[in-house]
Amino acid sequence: MKSSFLLCLVLALAMTTVSPAFAADPAGDVTLAEDPNAPVNFTWTLIAAFLVFLMQGGFAMLEGGLVRAKNVSNIMMKNLSDFAIGSLGFWAIGFPLMFGTSVAGIFGASKWLLTGEAYDVSTYLLWIFQMVFAGTAATIASGAMAERTKFRTYYIISFIITSLIYPVYGHWVWGGGWLSTLPFGLGHVDFAGSGVVHMVGGGAGLAGALLLGARIGKYDKDGKPRAIPGHSISMVMLGVFLLWFGWFGFNPGSTLAATELRISIIAVTTLLAGSAGGVAATLYTWKKFGRPDVTMAGNGVIAGLVAITAPSAWVEAWAAVVIGLAAGFIMVESVLLFERKGVDDPIGAISCHLIAGIWGLISVGIFADGTYGLYTTEAPMVVGLLYGGGVGQLVAQVIGVAANFAWVFGTSYSILWVLKKTLGLRVSKEEELVGLDLSEHGAVGYPYFVSRPEERSE
Amino acid sequence: MKKIEAIIRNEKLSEVRKALLEADILGITVYEVRGRGRQKDLELQFRGREYKIDLLPKIKIELMIGDNDVEKAVNLLIRTASTGQIGDGKITILPIDDIIRIRTGERGEEAI
Numbered sequence A: 001m002k003s004s005f006l007l008c009l010v011l012a013l014a015m016t017t018v019s020p021a022f023a024a025d026p027a028g029d030v031t032l033a034e035d036p037n038a039p040v041n042f043t044w045t046l047i048a049a050f051l052v053f054l055m056q057g058g059f060a061m062l063e064g065g066l067v068r069a070k071n072v073s074n075i076m077m078k079n080l081s082d083f084a085i086g087s088l089g090f091w092a093i094g095f096p097l098m099f100g101t102s103v104a105g106i107f108g109a110s111k112w113l114l115t116g117e118a119y120d121v122s123t124y125l126l127w128i129f130q131m132v133f134a135g136t137a138a139t140i141a142s143g144a145m146a147e148r149t150k151f152r153t154y155y156i157i158s159f160i161i162t163s164l165i166y167p168v169y170g171h172w173v174w175g176g177g178w179l180s181t182l183p184f185g186l187g188h189v190d191f192a193g194s195g196v197v198h199m200v201g202g203g204a205g206l207a208g209a210l211l212l213g214a215r216i217g218k219y220d221k222d223g224k225p226r227a228i229p230g231h232s233i234s235m236v237m238l239g240v241f242l243l244w245f246g247w248f249g250f251n252p253g254s255t256l257a258a259t260e261l262r263i264s265i266i267a268v269t270t271l272l273a274g275s276a277g278g279v280a281a282t283l284y285t286w287k288k289f290g291r292p293d294v295t296m297a298g299n300g301v302i303a304g305l306v307a308i309t310a311p312s313a314w315v316e317a318w319a320a321v322v323i324g325l326a327a328g329f330i331m332v333e334s335v336l337l338f339e340r341k342g343v344d345d346p347i348g349a350i351s352c353h354l355i356a357g358i359w360g361l362i363s364v365g366i367f368a369d370g371t372y373g374l375y376t377t378e379a380p381m382v383v384g385l386l387y388g389g390g391v392g393q394l395v396a397q398v399i400g401v402a403a404n405f406a407w408v409f410g411t412s413y414s415i416l417w418v419l420k421k422t423l424g425l426r427v428s429k430e431e432e433l434v435g436l437d438l439s440e441h442g443a444v445g446y447p448y449f450v451s452r453p454e455e456r457s458e
Numbered sequence B: 001m002k003k004i005e006a007i008i009r010n011e012k013l014s015e016v017r018k019a020l021l022e023a024d025i026l027g028i029t030v031y032e033v034r035g036r037g038r039q040k041d042l043e044l045q046f047r048g049r050e051y052k053i054d055l056l057p058k059i060k061i062e063l064m065i066g067d068n069d070v071e072k073a074v075n076l077l078i079r080t081a082s083t084g085q086i087g088d089g090k091i092t093i094l095p096i097d098d099i100i101r102i103r104t105g106e107r108g109e110e111a112i
Helices: A002-018 A029-034 A038-066 A069-099 A121-144 A151-174 A194-212 A233-250 A263-289 A294-309 A317-340 A349-367 A392-422 A429-434 A436-441 B010-022 B067-081
Strands: A369-373 A381-383 B002-008 B029-035 B042-046 B049-053 B056-065 B090-095
Touching: A029 A038, A038 A069, A038 A121, A038 A233, A038 A294, A069 A121, A069 A151, A069 A436, A121 A151, A121 A194, A121 A349, A151 A194, A151 A392, A151 A436, A194 A294, A194 A349, A194 A392, A233 A263, A233 A294, A263 A294, A263 A317, A294 A317, A294 A349, A317 A349, A349 A392, A429 A436, B002 B010, B002 B067, B010 B056, B010 B067, B056 B067, B067 B090
Parallel strands: none
Antiparallel strands: A369 A381, B002 B056, B002 B090, B029 B056, B042 B049
Protein backbone atom coordinates (compact mmCIF):
# COMPACT_ATOMS: atom_id res chain seq x y z
CA MET A 1 0.00 0.00 0.00
CA LYS A 2 2.65 2.44 1.09
CA SER A 3 5.05 1.56 -1.69
CA SER A 4 2.38 1.74 -4.38
CA PHE A 5 1.34 5.17 -3.17
CA LEU A 6 4.95 6.35 -3.34
CA LEU A 7 5.22 4.89 -6.82
CA CYS A 8 2.18 6.87 -7.91
CA LEU A 9 3.70 10.01 -6.44
CA VAL A 10 6.95 9.51 -8.31
CA LEU A 11 5.17 8.74 -11.56
CA ALA A 12 2.95 11.77 -11.21
CA LEU A 13 5.89 14.04 -10.50
CA ALA A 14 7.75 12.67 -13.50
CA MET A 15 4.77 13.43 -15.74
CA THR A 16 4.34 16.96 -14.48
CA THR A 17 7.99 17.87 -14.91
CA VAL A 18 7.84 17.05 -18.62
CA SER A 19 4.54 18.87 -19.25
CA PRO A 20 5.10 22.54 -20.02
CA ALA A 21 3.58 25.09 -17.67
CA PHE A 22 1.34 27.20 -19.89
CA ALA A 23 -1.50 29.56 -19.06
CA ALA A 24 -1.06 28.90 -15.35
CA ASP A 25 -1.72 31.90 -13.12
CA PRO A 26 -0.45 31.09 -9.66
CA ALA A 27 -0.52 34.72 -8.52
CA GLY A 28 -4.04 35.52 -9.72
CA ASP A 29 -3.21 38.87 -11.36
CA VAL A 30 -3.86 37.60 -14.90
CA THR A 31 -7.19 36.05 -13.91
CA LEU A 32 -8.23 39.27 -12.18
CA ALA A 33 -7.26 41.44 -15.15
CA GLU A 34 -9.21 39.23 -17.53
CA ASP A 35 -12.36 38.90 -15.43
CA PRO A 36 -13.70 41.73 -13.26
CA ASN A 37 -16.17 39.27 -11.72
CA ALA A 38 -13.40 37.00 -10.47
CA PRO A 39 -13.36 38.37 -6.87
CA VAL A 40 -17.08 37.83 -6.28
CA ASN A 41 -17.05 34.44 -7.96
CA PHE A 42 -13.94 33.27 -6.11
CA THR A 43 -15.39 34.44 -2.81
CA TRP A 44 -18.71 32.77 -3.50
CA THR A 45 -17.15 29.47 -4.47
CA LEU A 46 -14.73 29.45 -1.53
CA ILE A 47 -17.45 30.23 1.01
CA ALA A 48 -19.58 27.49 -0.52
CA ALA A 49 -16.64 25.09 -0.28
CA PHE A 50 -16.17 25.96 3.39
CA LEU A 51 -19.88 25.30 3.99
CA VAL A 52 -19.62 21.93 2.30
CA PHE A 53 -16.58 21.18 4.44
CA LEU A 54 -18.74 21.74 7.51
CA MET A 55 -20.89 18.85 6.32
CA GLN A 56 -18.07 16.56 7.45
CA GLY A 57 -18.94 17.68 10.97
CA GLY A 58 -22.59 17.06 10.17
CA PHE A 59 -21.93 13.50 9.07
CA ALA A 60 -19.73 12.93 12.11
CA MET A 61 -22.56 14.02 14.43
CA LEU A 62 -25.29 12.18 12.52
CA GLU A 63 -23.37 8.91 12.40
CA GLY A 64 -21.94 9.35 15.89
CA GLY A 65 -25.37 9.81 17.41
CA LEU A 66 -26.86 6.81 15.63
CA VAL A 67 -24.23 4.34 16.84
CA ARG A 68 -23.88 2.95 20.35
CA ALA A 69 -21.64 4.73 22.85
CA LYS A 70 -19.08 1.93 22.63
CA ASN A 71 -18.39 2.75 18.96
CA VAL A 72 -18.41 6.54 18.97
CA SER A 73 -14.63 7.06 18.99
CA ASN A 74 -14.34 4.68 16.09
CA ILE A 75 -16.96 6.45 13.96
CA MET A 76 -15.35 9.82 14.76
CA MET A 77 -11.98 8.46 13.64
CA LYS A 78 -13.53 7.17 10.43
CA ASN A 79 -15.13 10.52 9.71
CA LEU A 80 -11.88 12.35 10.34
CA SER A 81 -9.73 9.85 8.50
CA ASP A 82 -11.77 9.45 5.34
CA PHE A 83 -11.47 13.19 4.82
CA ALA A 84 -7.82 13.49 5.78
CA ILE A 85 -6.52 10.52 3.79
CA GLY A 86 -9.14 11.11 1.10
CA SER A 87 -8.02 14.67 0.41
CA LEU A 88 -4.46 13.48 -0.12
CA GLY A 89 -5.72 10.85 -2.55
CA PHE A 90 -7.89 13.38 -4.35
CA TRP A 91 -4.96 15.77 -4.60
CA ALA A 92 -2.52 13.23 -5.98
CA ILE A 93 -4.70 10.99 -8.13
CA GLY A 94 -8.42 11.76 -7.87
CA PHE A 95 -8.57 15.31 -9.21
CA PRO A 96 -6.33 14.51 -12.21
CA LEU A 97 -8.52 11.49 -13.01
CA MET A 98 -11.65 13.63 -12.75
CA PHE A 99 -10.62 16.94 -14.35
CA GLY A 100 -7.44 16.17 -16.26
CA THR A 101 -7.41 16.09 -20.03
CA SER A 102 -9.93 13.43 -20.99
CA VAL A 103 -8.78 10.10 -22.35
CA ALA A 104 -11.64 8.89 -24.58
CA GLY A 105 -14.22 10.30 -22.16
CA ILE A 106 -13.35 7.60 -19.62
CA PHE A 107 -10.93 9.35 -17.27
CA GLY A 108 -8.73 12.41 -17.10
CA ALA A 109 -4.95 12.36 -17.04
CA SER A 110 -3.23 15.64 -16.28
CA LYS A 111 -2.98 18.23 -13.46
CA TRP A 112 -1.15 15.69 -11.29
CA LEU A 113 -0.45 16.91 -7.77
CA LEU A 114 -1.72 20.40 -8.71
CA THR A 115 1.65 21.23 -10.25
CA GLY A 116 2.68 22.68 -13.60
CA GLU A 117 -0.31 24.03 -15.55
CA ALA A 118 -2.53 23.19 -12.59
CA TYR A 119 -0.62 25.57 -10.30
CA ASP A 120 -3.26 28.18 -11.02
CA VAL A 121 -5.78 30.13 -8.95
CA SER A 122 -8.78 28.92 -10.95
CA THR A 123 -7.67 25.29 -10.85
CA TYR A 124 -7.01 25.45 -7.11
CA LEU A 125 -10.45 27.02 -6.67
CA LEU A 126 -12.05 24.15 -8.54
CA TRP A 127 -9.93 21.68 -6.60
CA ILE A 128 -11.06 22.75 -3.14
CA PHE A 129 -14.71 22.87 -4.16
CA GLN A 130 -14.47 19.43 -5.73
CA MET A 131 -12.39 18.06 -2.86
CA VAL A 132 -15.03 18.72 -0.25
CA PHE A 133 -17.52 16.95 -2.52
CA ALA A 134 -15.29 13.92 -2.82
CA GLY A 135 -14.89 13.91 0.97
CA THR A 136 -18.68 13.89 1.33
CA ALA A 137 -18.99 10.81 -0.90
CA ALA A 138 -16.31 8.96 1.06
CA THR A 139 -17.78 9.69 4.44
CA ILE A 140 -21.26 8.43 3.48
CA ALA A 141 -19.93 4.89 3.18
CA SER A 142 -18.71 4.90 6.80
CA GLY A 143 -22.29 5.12 8.06
CA ALA A 144 -23.54 2.02 6.26
CA MET A 145 -20.49 0.09 7.49
CA ALA A 146 -20.61 1.41 11.06
CA GLU A 147 -20.02 -0.56 14.26
CA ARG A 148 -18.25 -3.59 12.74
CA THR A 149 -15.67 -2.61 10.11
CA LYS A 150 -11.93 -2.96 10.71
CA PHE A 151 -10.39 0.48 10.85
CA ARG A 152 -7.39 -0.53 8.75
CA THR A 153 -9.55 -1.80 5.90
CA TYR A 154 -11.82 1.22 6.10
CA TYR A 155 -8.80 3.51 5.82
CA ILE A 156 -7.78 1.83 2.59
CA ILE A 157 -11.23 1.81 1.00
CA SER A 158 -11.67 5.52 1.83
CA PHE A 159 -8.48 6.30 0.00
CA ILE A 160 -9.64 4.24 -2.98
CA ILE A 161 -13.08 5.89 -3.07
CA THR A 162 -11.69 9.43 -3.27
CA SER A 163 -8.75 8.65 -5.53
CA LEU A 164 -10.36 6.20 -7.97
CA ILE A 165 -14.05 5.30 -7.68
CA TYR A 166 -15.43 8.81 -7.16
CA PRO A 167 -13.23 10.68 -9.66
CA VAL A 168 -13.68 8.30 -12.58
CA TYR A 169 -17.46 8.52 -12.32
CA GLY A 170 -17.15 12.26 -11.68
CA HIS A 171 -15.20 12.57 -14.93
CA TRP A 172 -18.03 10.91 -16.85
CA VAL A 173 -20.48 13.59 -15.64
CA TRP A 174 -18.53 16.71 -14.70
CA GLY A 175 -15.17 16.24 -16.38
CA GLY A 176 -16.43 16.13 -19.97
CA GLY A 177 -16.74 12.34 -19.99
CA TRP A 178 -19.07 10.07 -21.94
CA LEU A 179 -22.20 10.46 -19.78
CA SER A 180 -22.20 14.23 -20.26
CA THR A 181 -22.17 13.78 -24.03
CA LEU A 182 -24.95 11.19 -24.30
CA PRO A 183 -27.18 11.88 -27.33
CA PHE A 184 -30.31 12.21 -25.17
CA GLY A 185 -31.56 15.47 -23.74
CA LEU A 186 -28.48 17.55 -22.92
CA GLY A 187 -26.58 14.41 -22.00
CA HIS A 188 -26.74 13.10 -18.45
CA VAL A 189 -26.93 16.07 -16.08
CA ASP A 190 -26.45 16.19 -12.32
CA PHE A 191 -26.37 19.75 -11.06
CA ALA A 192 -24.66 19.29 -7.68
CA GLY A 193 -24.23 15.56 -7.32
CA SER A 194 -27.23 13.39 -6.39
CA GLY A 195 -25.39 10.83 -8.48
CA VAL A 196 -21.76 11.97 -8.50
CA VAL A 197 -21.60 12.38 -4.73
CA HIS A 198 -24.54 10.68 -3.03
CA MET A 199 -25.13 7.62 -5.18
CA VAL A 200 -21.38 7.01 -5.12
CA GLY A 201 -21.22 7.11 -1.32
CA GLY A 202 -24.42 5.09 -0.98
CA GLY A 203 -23.39 2.51 -3.58
CA ALA A 204 -20.04 1.94 -1.89
CA GLY A 205 -21.85 1.73 1.44
CA LEU A 206 -24.22 -0.92 0.06
CA ALA A 207 -21.28 -3.02 -1.15
CA GLY A 208 -19.69 -2.68 2.28
CA ALA A 209 -22.86 -3.53 4.21
CA LEU A 210 -23.49 -6.62 2.05
CA LEU A 211 -19.95 -7.95 2.45
CA LEU A 212 -19.87 -7.19 6.17
CA GLY A 213 -23.16 -8.74 7.17
CA ALA A 214 -25.38 -7.48 9.96
CA ARG A 215 -24.20 -6.38 13.40
CA ILE A 216 -24.44 -8.95 16.16
CA GLY A 217 -27.93 -8.67 17.66
CA LYS A 218 -29.54 -6.88 14.72
CA TYR A 219 -31.73 -9.90 13.96
CA ASP A 220 -33.34 -12.29 16.42
CA LYS A 221 -33.14 -16.06 16.02
CA ASP A 222 -36.12 -16.01 13.67
CA GLY A 223 -34.43 -13.40 11.51
CA LYS A 224 -36.72 -10.59 12.64
CA PRO A 225 -35.01 -7.16 12.70
CA ARG A 226 -34.43 -5.68 16.14
CA ALA A 227 -33.90 -2.07 17.17
CA ILE A 228 -30.35 -1.08 18.10
CA PRO A 229 -30.92 2.44 19.39
CA GLY A 230 -28.32 5.10 18.74
CA HIS A 231 -26.78 6.71 21.79
CA SER A 232 -27.43 10.42 21.24
CA ILE A 233 -30.43 11.89 19.48
CA SER A 234 -29.10 15.40 20.14
CA MET A 235 -25.97 14.58 18.15
CA VAL A 236 -28.11 13.17 15.34
CA MET A 237 -30.18 16.32 15.01
CA LEU A 238 -27.17 18.62 15.28
CA GLY A 239 -25.74 16.57 12.45
CA VAL A 240 -28.88 16.98 10.38
CA PHE A 241 -28.84 20.75 10.85
CA LEU A 242 -25.13 21.04 10.03
CA LEU A 243 -25.72 19.03 6.87
CA TRP A 244 -28.75 21.08 5.91
CA PHE A 245 -26.75 24.29 6.44
CA GLY A 246 -23.80 22.90 4.51
CA TRP A 247 -26.13 22.02 1.65
CA PHE A 248 -26.57 25.75 0.98
CA GLY A 249 -22.96 25.59 -0.14
CA PHE A 250 -23.33 22.25 -1.84
CA ASN A 251 -26.16 23.18 -4.22
CA PRO A 252 -26.08 26.96 -4.77
CA GLY A 253 -22.27 26.87 -4.69
CA SER A 254 -22.24 24.48 -7.61
CA THR A 255 -22.77 27.41 -9.97
CA LEU A 256 -19.15 28.23 -9.06
CA ALA A 257 -20.19 31.81 -9.74
CA ALA A 258 -22.13 34.40 -7.76
CA THR A 259 -22.82 36.14 -11.07
CA GLU A 260 -25.26 33.32 -11.77
CA LEU A 261 -28.18 34.83 -9.89
CA ARG A 262 -29.95 31.49 -10.17
CA ILE A 263 -28.30 30.83 -6.79
CA SER A 264 -31.33 32.23 -4.98
CA ILE A 265 -33.63 29.78 -6.77
CA ILE A 266 -31.27 26.93 -5.91
CA ALA A 267 -31.13 27.93 -2.24
CA VAL A 268 -34.94 27.92 -2.04
CA THR A 269 -35.40 24.58 -3.81
CA THR A 270 -32.75 23.11 -1.49
CA LEU A 271 -34.46 24.36 1.65
CA LEU A 272 -37.95 23.30 0.56
CA ALA A 273 -36.93 19.80 -0.51
CA GLY A 274 -35.21 19.23 2.83
CA SER A 275 -38.30 20.39 4.69
CA ALA A 276 -40.61 18.31 2.52
CA GLY A 277 -38.47 15.21 3.09
CA GLY A 278 -38.62 15.79 6.84
CA VAL A 279 -42.39 16.31 6.77
CA ALA A 280 -42.96 13.23 4.64
CA ALA A 281 -40.88 11.00 6.92
CA THR A 282 -42.54 12.45 10.04
CA LEU A 283 -46.09 11.97 8.82
CA TYR A 284 -45.48 8.62 7.17
CA THR A 285 -43.76 7.06 10.21
CA TRP A 286 -46.47 8.55 12.41
CA LYS A 287 -49.14 6.80 10.38
CA LYS A 288 -47.15 3.58 9.99
CA PHE A 289 -45.74 3.16 13.51
CA GLY A 290 -48.25 5.15 15.53
CA ARG A 291 -45.64 7.73 16.53
CA PRO A 292 -43.52 10.21 14.59
CA ASP A 293 -40.06 8.60 14.45
CA VAL A 294 -37.34 11.05 15.45
CA THR A 295 -34.28 9.76 13.63
CA MET A 296 -36.30 8.77 10.55
CA ALA A 297 -37.54 12.38 10.41
CA GLY A 298 -33.89 13.47 10.41
CA ASN A 299 -33.15 10.98 7.66
CA GLY A 300 -36.15 12.35 5.77
CA VAL A 301 -34.57 15.81 5.66
CA ILE A 302 -31.34 14.27 4.35
CA ALA A 303 -33.22 12.23 1.73
CA GLY A 304 -35.03 15.35 0.52
CA LEU A 305 -31.74 17.23 0.27
CA VAL A 306 -30.02 14.37 -1.56
CA ALA A 307 -32.88 14.16 -4.05
CA ILE A 308 -32.96 17.89 -4.80
CA THR A 309 -29.19 18.02 -5.31
CA ALA A 310 -29.33 16.98 -8.99
CA PRO A 311 -32.38 19.04 -10.02
CA SER A 312 -31.88 22.01 -7.64
CA ALA A 313 -31.02 24.50 -10.40
CA TRP A 314 -33.57 23.33 -12.93
CA VAL A 315 -36.85 23.13 -11.02
CA GLU A 316 -39.20 25.58 -9.37
CA ALA A 317 -40.42 25.63 -5.79
CA TRP A 318 -43.49 23.39 -6.10
CA ALA A 319 -41.45 20.72 -7.88
CA ALA A 320 -38.84 20.86 -5.11
CA VAL A 321 -41.59 20.18 -2.57
CA VAL A 322 -42.90 17.22 -4.60
CA ILE A 323 -39.38 15.83 -5.07
CA GLY A 324 -38.65 16.18 -1.33
CA LEU A 325 -41.96 14.63 -0.22
CA ALA A 326 -41.40 11.65 -2.50
CA ALA A 327 -37.81 11.28 -1.26
CA GLY A 328 -38.90 11.20 2.39
CA PHE A 329 -41.52 8.56 1.68
CA ILE A 330 -39.20 6.44 -0.51
CA MET A 331 -36.45 6.63 2.15
CA VAL A 332 -38.68 5.23 4.93
CA GLU A 333 -39.85 2.33 2.77
CA SER A 334 -36.29 1.73 1.60
CA VAL A 335 -34.89 1.62 5.15
CA LEU A 336 -37.48 -0.98 6.12
CA LEU A 337 -36.98 -2.97 2.92
CA PHE A 338 -33.18 -3.18 3.25
CA GLU A 339 -33.62 -4.09 6.92
CA ARG A 340 -36.07 -6.89 6.05
CA LYS A 341 -33.65 -8.17 3.40
CA GLY A 342 -30.89 -8.49 5.97
CA VAL A 343 -28.84 -5.46 4.92
CA ASP A 344 -27.84 -3.78 8.17
CA ASP A 345 -27.27 -0.06 7.58
CA PRO A 346 -27.12 1.51 11.06
CA ILE A 347 -27.73 5.07 9.93
CA GLY A 348 -29.84 4.63 6.78
CA ALA A 349 -27.04 5.83 4.49
CA ILE A 350 -27.98 3.52 1.63
CA SER A 351 -31.59 4.69 1.61
CA CYS A 352 -30.80 8.38 2.11
CA HIS A 353 -27.98 8.61 -0.39
CA LEU A 354 -28.19 5.78 -2.93
CA ILE A 355 -31.96 5.46 -3.21
CA ALA A 356 -32.88 9.15 -2.78
CA GLY A 357 -29.96 9.94 -5.12
CA ILE A 358 -31.46 7.76 -7.84
CA TRP A 359 -34.79 9.53 -7.42
CA GLY A 360 -33.02 12.90 -7.61
CA LEU A 361 -31.35 12.08 -10.93
CA ILE A 362 -34.59 10.78 -12.41
CA SER A 363 -36.57 13.77 -11.16
CA VAL A 364 -34.47 16.08 -13.38
CA GLY A 365 -35.88 14.30 -16.41
CA ILE A 366 -39.40 14.86 -15.13
CA PHE A 367 -39.47 18.28 -13.49
CA ALA A 368 -36.75 20.40 -15.20
CA ASP A 369 -38.67 23.44 -16.41
CA GLY A 370 -36.42 24.81 -19.15
CA THR A 371 -35.59 28.11 -17.45
CA TYR A 372 -31.92 27.41 -16.83
CA GLY A 373 -29.09 25.84 -18.79
CA LEU A 374 -25.91 23.97 -18.00
CA TYR A 375 -24.54 26.20 -15.22
CA THR A 376 -25.41 29.20 -17.37
CA THR A 377 -28.42 31.29 -18.34
CA GLU A 378 -27.71 30.60 -21.99
CA ALA A 379 -29.38 27.90 -24.06
CA PRO A 380 -29.57 24.99 -24.33
CA MET A 381 -31.89 24.71 -21.33
CA VAL A 382 -32.54 21.57 -19.33
CA VAL A 383 -36.13 20.46 -19.98
CA GLY A 384 -37.95 17.47 -18.52
CA LEU A 385 -41.00 15.44 -19.42
CA LEU A 386 -43.59 17.70 -17.76
CA TYR A 387 -42.38 20.80 -19.60
CA GLY A 388 -42.46 19.47 -23.14
CA GLY A 389 -38.91 18.19 -23.20
CA GLY A 390 -39.99 14.70 -24.14
CA VAL A 391 -38.35 11.63 -22.68
CA GLY A 392 -34.82 12.46 -23.90
CA GLN A 393 -33.56 13.94 -20.66
CA LEU A 394 -35.26 11.21 -18.65
CA VAL A 395 -33.49 8.56 -20.73
CA ALA A 396 -30.13 10.27 -20.17
CA GLN A 397 -30.84 10.36 -16.45
CA VAL A 398 -31.73 6.66 -16.30
CA ILE A 399 -28.57 5.73 -18.22
CA GLY A 400 -26.57 7.77 -15.70
CA VAL A 401 -28.21 5.92 -12.80
CA ALA A 402 -27.36 2.55 -14.36
CA ALA A 403 -23.78 3.55 -15.18
CA ASN A 404 -23.25 4.97 -11.70
CA PHE A 405 -24.49 1.88 -9.94
CA ALA A 406 -22.62 -0.52 -12.23
CA TRP A 407 -19.32 1.30 -11.81
CA VAL A 408 -19.53 2.21 -8.15
CA PHE A 409 -21.09 -0.97 -6.83
CA GLY A 410 -18.96 -3.12 -9.15
CA THR A 411 -15.64 -1.56 -8.19
CA SER A 412 -16.33 -1.17 -4.51
CA TYR A 413 -17.71 -4.67 -4.16
CA SER A 414 -14.70 -6.17 -5.98
CA ILE A 415 -12.14 -4.16 -4.06
CA LEU A 416 -13.81 -4.78 -0.71
CA TRP A 417 -14.10 -8.48 -1.56
CA VAL A 418 -10.34 -8.63 -2.13
CA LEU A 419 -9.72 -6.69 1.06
CA LYS A 420 -12.04 -9.05 2.93
CA LYS A 421 -10.05 -12.06 1.71
CA THR A 422 -6.68 -10.47 2.51
CA LEU A 423 -6.74 -7.93 5.36
CA GLY A 424 -10.18 -8.86 6.61
CA LEU A 425 -13.19 -6.55 6.61
CA ARG A 426 -14.89 -7.20 9.90
CA VAL A 427 -13.63 -7.16 13.48
CA SER A 428 -13.89 -10.35 15.56
CA LYS A 429 -17.03 -11.20 17.49
CA GLU A 430 -15.32 -10.36 20.79
CA GLU A 431 -14.08 -7.03 19.46
CA GLU A 432 -17.54 -6.15 18.17
CA LEU A 433 -19.18 -6.98 21.48
CA VAL A 434 -16.75 -4.97 23.57
CA GLY A 435 -17.04 -2.12 21.09
CA LEU A 436 -14.69 -0.77 18.44
CA ASP A 437 -13.60 2.11 20.66
CA LEU A 438 -11.72 -0.26 22.92
CA SER A 439 -10.78 -2.96 20.44
CA GLU A 440 -9.68 -0.75 17.55
CA HIS A 441 -8.42 2.38 19.28
CA GLY A 442 -7.95 1.65 22.97
CA ALA A 443 -9.66 4.98 23.49
CA VAL A 444 -13.31 5.07 24.51
CA GLY A 445 -15.62 7.92 23.58
CA TYR A 446 -16.78 8.46 27.14
CA PRO A 447 -13.84 7.55 29.44
CA TYR A 448 -15.68 8.29 32.67
CA PHE A 449 -18.36 5.72 31.88
CA VAL A 450 -15.59 3.15 31.98
CA SER A 451 -13.28 4.35 34.73
CA ARG A 452 -12.66 7.35 36.95
CA PRO A 453 -9.24 8.90 37.49
CA GLU A 454 -9.18 7.82 41.14
CA GLU A 455 -9.87 4.23 40.09
CA ARG A 456 -6.79 3.95 37.90
CA SER A 457 -4.41 1.27 38.96
CA GLU A 458 -1.40 3.40 38.07
CA MET B 1 -31.58 3.80 64.95
CA LYS B 2 -32.87 2.64 61.58
CA LYS B 3 -31.67 2.86 58.05
CA ILE B 4 -34.46 3.60 55.60
CA GLU B 5 -33.85 2.55 52.05
CA ALA B 6 -36.47 3.62 49.56
CA ILE B 7 -36.81 3.06 45.83
CA ILE B 8 -38.85 5.87 44.31
CA ARG B 9 -39.77 7.28 40.95
CA ASN B 10 -37.14 9.57 39.42
CA GLU B 11 -39.62 12.39 39.05
CA LYS B 12 -40.58 12.21 42.78
CA LEU B 13 -37.12 12.97 44.14
CA SER B 14 -37.45 16.73 44.40
CA GLU B 15 -40.85 16.48 46.15
CA VAL B 16 -39.49 13.92 48.63
CA ARG B 17 -36.38 16.01 49.27
CA LYS B 18 -38.41 19.14 49.90
CA ALA B 19 -40.62 17.35 52.42
CA LEU B 20 -37.61 15.77 54.19
CA LEU B 21 -35.90 19.13 54.57
CA GLU B 22 -39.12 20.69 55.91
CA ALA B 23 -39.29 17.83 58.44
CA ASP B 24 -35.69 18.63 59.45
CA ILE B 25 -34.36 15.33 58.12
CA LEU B 26 -31.21 16.68 56.50
CA GLY B 27 -28.94 13.74 55.76
CA ILE B 28 -29.65 11.75 52.62
CA THR B 29 -27.75 9.62 50.11
CA VAL B 30 -29.16 9.27 46.61
CA TYR B 31 -28.36 6.67 43.97
CA GLU B 32 -29.46 6.37 40.39
CA VAL B 33 -30.40 2.71 40.07
CA ARG B 34 -32.11 0.37 37.66
CA GLY B 35 -34.38 -2.46 38.58
CA ARG B 36 -37.78 -4.00 38.21
CA GLY B 37 -40.77 -4.86 40.31
CA ARG B 38 -44.33 -5.42 39.14
CA GLN B 39 -44.37 -2.49 36.76
CA LYS B 40 -44.84 -3.24 33.05
CA ASP B 41 -41.94 -3.04 30.63
CA LEU B 42 -41.21 0.35 29.14
CA GLU B 43 -42.02 0.18 25.43
CA LEU B 44 -39.71 2.25 23.27
CA GLN B 45 -39.38 2.77 19.55
CA PHE B 46 -36.36 3.34 17.30
CA ARG B 47 -36.59 3.68 13.53
CA GLY B 48 -39.94 1.90 13.45
CA ARG B 49 -38.85 -1.05 15.57
CA GLU B 50 -40.26 -1.47 19.06
CA TYR B 51 -38.12 -2.65 21.90
CA LYS B 52 -38.76 -3.12 25.61
CA ILE B 53 -36.85 -2.15 28.70
CA ASP B 54 -37.71 -4.04 31.89
CA LEU B 55 -34.90 -2.72 34.09
CA LEU B 56 -36.36 0.71 34.67
CA PRO B 57 -34.45 3.71 35.94
CA LYS B 58 -35.34 4.54 39.55
CA ILE B 59 -33.93 6.57 42.40
CA LYS B 60 -32.80 4.91 45.60
CA ILE B 61 -32.48 7.03 48.73
CA GLU B 62 -30.91 6.12 52.04
CA LEU B 63 -31.70 7.87 55.33
CA MET B 64 -30.37 7.32 58.86
CA ILE B 65 -33.20 7.96 61.30
CA GLY B 66 -33.51 7.99 65.06
CA ASP B 67 -35.99 5.42 66.46
CA ASN B 68 -38.57 8.09 67.35
CA ASP B 69 -38.64 9.58 63.85
CA VAL B 70 -38.99 6.39 61.83
CA GLU B 71 -42.78 6.48 61.48
CA LYS B 72 -42.71 10.17 60.63
CA ALA B 73 -40.16 9.56 57.88
CA VAL B 74 -42.05 6.57 56.50
CA ASN B 75 -45.35 8.45 56.39
CA LEU B 76 -43.66 11.37 54.74
CA LEU B 77 -42.17 9.10 52.06
CA ILE B 78 -45.50 7.38 51.41
CA ARG B 79 -47.23 10.74 51.11
CA THR B 80 -44.72 12.38 48.78
CA ALA B 81 -43.49 9.47 46.65
CA SER B 82 -46.87 7.97 45.83
CA THR B 83 -48.83 8.31 42.61
CA GLY B 84 -51.15 5.35 43.23
CA GLN B 85 -49.83 3.62 40.09
CA ILE B 86 -47.80 0.41 39.90
CA GLY B 87 -44.13 1.35 40.02
CA ASP B 88 -44.15 3.74 42.98
CA GLY B 89 -41.38 1.72 44.64
CA LYS B 90 -40.66 0.26 48.07
CA ILE B 91 -39.52 1.37 51.50
CA THR B 92 -37.37 -0.96 53.59
CA ILE B 93 -36.32 -0.42 57.19
CA LEU B 94 -33.09 -1.94 58.46
CA PRO B 95 -31.53 -1.95 61.91
CA ILE B 96 -28.29 -0.04 62.42
CA ASP B 97 -25.66 -1.32 64.90
CA ASP B 98 -23.96 2.00 65.30
CA ILE B 99 -23.31 5.34 63.56
CA ILE B 100 -20.00 7.18 63.89
CA ARG B 101 -19.41 10.75 62.79
CA ILE B 102 -15.95 10.65 61.22
CA ARG B 103 -15.02 14.23 62.16
CA THR B 104 -15.72 14.00 65.90
CA GLY B 105 -16.00 10.31 66.68
CA GLU B 106 -19.53 10.84 68.13
CA ARG B 107 -21.54 7.63 68.16
CA GLY B 108 -25.19 6.54 68.01
CA GLU B 109 -28.07 8.91 67.45
CA GLU B 110 -25.74 11.81 68.33
CA ALA B 111 -24.01 11.18 65.02
CA ILE B 112 -27.12 11.46 62.84
